[in-house]
Amino acid sequence: MFAILSREEIAPRFHRFVVRAPEIARKHRPGQFVIVMPDEHGERIPLTIAHADAAAGTITLVVQEVGKTTMAMGRMNGGDGFVSVVGPLGTPTHIERLGTVICVGGGAGIAPMLPIAAGMKAVGNRILTILGGRTHELVILRDEMAAVSDEVFLTTDDGSLGRKGLVTHALADLVAERGKPDLVVAIGPAVMMKAVAELTRPMGIKTWASLNSIMVDGTGMCGACRVAVGGQTKFVCVDGPEFDAHEVDFDLLVKRLRMYLPEEQAARERYLEQCRCHGEGGHHG
């Protein structure tokens, strides 16, 4: 059992967990993730390690409620535990001093961005950060990202925070104003990463994306996470999760993410139904 030391709702439906996992904390490098199975009957889901404290023996996870598993996790608390947490998995980000790095984070993708931006900053890169979300509440971890960035630019679809529009608009303007950066890192919904890749490709700006494919084991054993990169099949869990965004077949990724949509919907509805029966349905609407 991996003890949950705390859970805090940092934005609507975004939860920050601090979990005891000393061995994972000790080995963690930016870009890596864990596979969590919350309970005995649970599913194994991948979550990025947003922060690791080797001395305290803890890892921090930031989880967005999107379906049954993440909703149920949102009701767990300090004192509870996850039956299974395994990692740190995936190939760590290649951290090196390049010059200027633009970090583009959207929604839950801001959490995985945090350790990467921090790592890139620590070796002396200039970090320009663009964070976006549908509305102001969903632009998470603003202070944490500001602490590891030289400048932060915010966008929301509804204009409730920062500039109204998409992160790609902000990125296009930033590049026009300041010139080409040495690297763009994009993490967020697949459609967002695709849009960033389409924008930077003609400009010849090196761009990485961190892919969020469906996973089971996370150790290269099942192939559920496979994606096409540069025409070749790659396993996100061992070859990634980061890839050259200009080589990734995002359309395939988006399609493959829809594989279990009917089952996921059924599980979510069934779960909400159960919650309502227990008289606690209000929160999830």
Added chain:
Amino acid sequence: MAEPINGVPELPKPERMKIPRHPMPAQDPHARNRNFDEVATGYAPETALAEAQRCLQCANPPCVKGCPVGIDIPAFIDLLRQGDVAGALVKLKETNTLPAICGRVCPQEEQCEVVCVVAKRGEPVAIGRLERFVADWEREHSQVSVPELASPTGMKVAVVGSGPAGLACAAELARAGHAVTIFEALHKPGGVLVYGIPQFRLPKEIVTYEIDALHAMGVEIRGDFVIGKTATVHELFWEFGYDAVFLGTGAGLPYFLGIPGENYIGVLSANEFLTRVNLMKAYDFPRHDTPVRPGRRVAVVGSGNVAMDCLRTAKRLGAEEVICVYRRTRNESPARKEELEHAEEEGIDFRWLSAPLAIRGNAEGFVTAMQIQRMELGEPDASGRRRPVPVPGSEYDIAVDTVVVAIGQGPNPLATRSTPGLALNRHGNIVADPETLQTSIPGVFAGGDIVTGAATVILAMGAGKQAARGINTWLEKLKAGEVEKPRLE
């Protein structure tokens, strides 16, 4: 306490030779292809005793040589005939740590039974079924007995991987008095026994029982621990304080076909399909959270044991049509005969001499069809089997919504790639000394599928035991100061 089974007196040889082989009772094919209960239900005590009579107690028994671990087959069968089931189990366990499992899944028809003397005139003694009977009877009727352990040696061994190789190695080492920890990447121990081989062939309770026995012997099992990620082999020696390491990481890397359309939604590796169903219990969705798409028309590519498991699983999940696509004929099928027959009885549609050419999908990315090329048998190839060659112009499509690829697995590279200095062959398997199973790194041993490539449970188990002997010798030398733990960084 075990209920007594009354033994039967030995019949004269000519009479023994007249007894026909006893069939294995099994669930009705049309009932079982809708449930996940075990297909073969096991011998009743009377049947087991009658079958035991059939063994001629050969003075120079060829069956023992046919068994990869050399079980004293006539001895255990004779004890069973006398009604000493406990004694028979002890006899089995002298060489085979996992008889309830091997009795079920060994390819007996090409190992112990194929060479049985009785087979010359009729059907061989049902050695595997008797082995299973003995192990099941003892499990169901007596308490877990902890074998005698040698006094603690103060030495610590890390066993990586909890498949049959790791389990057998750990049991041997614990018996020798060493402190043993098994490190397993998945959350549940058992390797292929839990994530691969389905419930209807190997009930998971049996694996759990063997794991419990290991716990009772003081073996520590740490799931959720990936060697190469959570810790390296070097760290096992120098930070965790282990004195020897055994690598039993198996052949878990799925191969894909390399044909167009392979990443369409609905194309799964056998590993993914079986792991979802067996390890994650997707057949019990939504009580368990992991989904699996049962599919209405399912094609499984390949015809080995893994393919049979996928075909039969798909049928049980409710698929209307389940098709086996294999480029050679039934004669070349590498599956166990029994599994092939069971699959046929359960209504699987076998398309022999058929090779997949491409997978087709719709605009949303879902699989809709598979293009198949008819084959015919040509000249024998390197393996001695006649090579399938395409029949020109014979391509046709079959409509399917799910494709499971079961064409083999390679070595999982996580542990090997993170261990500098570990010699591998060109396939990525670990090279180990045939006697001691020590690798190119002193103190690091390896066995099972990670060394041989995908093989069998009994071979992996045998390798685990063999490595334990090598490790014992290593630990003695280490204690005597004749060798040193390796530095890998």
